[in-house]
Amino acid sequence: MSCYSDILATLNASCRACVDGHFSAAIADPKWAQIIDNIKQETALPTADFKSLFERFAEEIGNDKAPMEAWKHACWQHQRRGATMPASQRPKRLGRALPVDSYAALLVSASQGIEAEESTAATLAAELATTEGRLIPRRLQRLCRAAKVGGQLIWATFHETAAATALDPFSPLPQTFSDITDGLGLGHFRESPVPLVLLTYEADAEGAAPALHRPTVADAADGSYYRPHTDPSHAYGYTLPLSNQQSKKPEIVHESIPGSGLVFPFKVVYPTDSQVAP
């Protein structure tokens, strides 16, 4: 792993000028400024990938893209490249928070054509909400297990204490919308508040045992709430809580997997106590 300045030195002159020019300029947009700061602090992206990421960024800039757009495009080609978590540290259970509507859309995809004028996704979202926190019908459990838990890039958390990695990943957090988004550093959900379903799943279920990667700036892409962990050899990353009420939580990224390891019941949290973005 290398840091920003080391990578910069390995780039050819024109690429270096492009990258350095964009990342050293005064930035008015606080989000873009934060992303650039993250890039400069990154420690988890392998050298070859970091170099390739910058080269791609320069290429996209050459294609007349705006800097943040160019960065996001470049990142897409370099995701899930952080170190794979060693088996000895692999948690038994993972958790992710996602909008109820997005999850309902995944369930509809698994249903192979069952659709209603009022939208099956809406029906399933209502079903998820009404069964929230309780034992849910076996039919819904099976449908959830057949559906995917997310798309190509999934961010997940877990219970960090070695002896407790089989515990509910969300259990260290008070389970309200504010506390979940606070502890997991999900500032974008404060900007667009929607009900969230908290999925918990076994990390090593049959047919659903993905490689767990330490997150990098490329995984975060245009997400400004990511913070690189300072220790390059650490097996996973950490969230940056939105307030000082919560401690940081561990985080990893992985590929899309089916929900065969889902644990029921799951929790739904509502932005009734939503706050403005910090």
Added chain:
Amino acid sequence: MPNDLKHLDALENADQLRPWLQRALQGHEPLALLTPDEPPYFALLRGRGQLKKATREDLDTACGQLVDSFVQTGHGEPEYVDSLLHLASGLKLDSVVIPLQRFARRFADFPQLPADSKRAVLSTLIKLHARLDVQFWKDLYHRHRDELAGSVYSGLFACDPNEALLFLPNIPDVQPMADALSLQLQRYTERLPPEERGAVVRKVQAALPKCSAALKLAIGEWFEEVGISATPVSQTQRQTKAQNAVRLYSSLMKQINPQLQASCSRLAEAP
């Protein structure tokens, strides 16, 4: 903020917006996604409200044009087609109904078209309340059988729920489909007035013996949860059960209150 949609207001017309929209729906344009794996149409539908009226109209037009292009060739990755058609239904673009309906009748001319894309087309027609008759859906089933059985059931349901209930034995032995169908049907039934609920349940009970194992399981669980028998109870059976109950009550009353027992005995007699 570069990844919101306001930059679209600078474009002059739908022709300028269309290439951007196509790339966005393919996942090649930065959008304000809530999670990195969220499909693009969610962000487009969320962000549309912040656009100028003229840009919103251009977005609608561009979406309709992309649907037109798709139905002419059938080309497009399933994820793109899914996002495009979700956007069209989310925007309530009635203008795409006729092209999609014609396309659906010609599915057989596009042998490379993935089943997911065919289902996305049919799902859009249902969500846009297309006026399709029962025969349209039955013809589709005859041509595509199990591949589109879930969509055909849903289409029939939108036309006439009774036709959909008759179609239940054609649902293939696919558990996620059966589970989703059962949840959907339960929700529908629970919203009916009490006097109509029984009729739906009896039709399902009548169809159940001919249904796939997956559907028997899913419907059986629904019935079990709410205390409905999986087999229809005939009028005679219901009378007999009621008479037995009254007889039992009558014999109990004989021990407790002989005067009341006399009226109970009269009730227990067969009509």
